[in-house]
Amino acid sequence: xxxxxxxxxxxxxxxxxxxxxxxxxxxxxxxxxxxxxxxxxxxxxxxxxxxxxxxxxxxxxxxxxxxxxxxxxxxxxxxxxxxxxxxxxxxxxxxxxxxxxxxxxxxxxxxxxxxxxxxxxxxxxxxxxxxxxxxxxxxxxxxxxxxxxxxxxxxxxxxxxxxxxxxxxxxxxxxxxxxxxxxxxxxxx
Numbered sequence: 001x002x003x004x005x006x007x008x009x010x011x012x013x014x015x016x017x018x019x020x021x022x023x024x025x026x027x028x029x030x031x032x033x034x035x036x037x038x039x040x041x042x043x044x045x046x047x048x049x050x051x052x053x054x055x056x057x058x059x060x061x062x063x064x065x066x067x068x069x070x071x072x073x074x075x076x077x078x079x080x081x082x083x084x085x086x087x088x089x090x091x092x093x094x095x096x097x098x099x100x101x102x103x104x105x106x107x108x109x110x111x112x113x114x115x116x117x118x119x120x121x122x123x124x125x126x127x128x129x130x131x132x133x134x135x136x137x138x139x140x141x142x143x144x145x146x147x148x149x150x151x152x153x154x155x156x157x158x159x160x161x162x163x164x165x166x167x168x169x170x171x172x173x174x175x176x177x178x179x180x181x182x183x184x185x186x187x188x189x
């Protein structure tokens with residue numbers, strides 16, 4: 001007699017008369033072998049599609065088959081199909097794994113690469129120092145530098161904004177920069 005997945009139910013149910021003649025160890029080995037041959041490929045494909053990770057999917061399938069082997073009463077005792085029960089267990093195990101990983105702040109994906117954030121402390125320190133130096137300048141000299149160097153305006157545009165001749169803007173720039181050069185301590189790199 002050839003065993004098909006449909007006839008597996010009758011062969012493996014604990015209450016069948018034939019099962020009493022076969023030792024329990026042999027029945028469980030036969031059941032496990034049948035589960036692996038009939039369902040392992042489908043379970044692996046399903047788990048791998050859910051997880052996008054072959055090794056994690058193999059672990060999930062192994063756990064699914066162990067649970068099926070331990071709970072044959074549930075596996076064959078319900079009105080649904082065996083594969084449906086196995087797929088449900090697989091899905092629940094994947095969900096459990098994702099939940100437990102998120103609780104531990106781990107990533108489930110294998111594509112994770114740690115992003116190194118650049119250190120902005122030098123930029124922040126330089127900005128603080130520039131602001132302090134600009135406060136030391138007179139209002140007119142500071143305006144000339146802010147418009148030409150920080151805002152990127154031309155001498156002509158800065159002169160129009162400030163309402164002074166172009167030569168005055170150039171003069172204010174010169175004296176402001178000269179004052180700043182005396183205050184800045186050069187650093188070696």
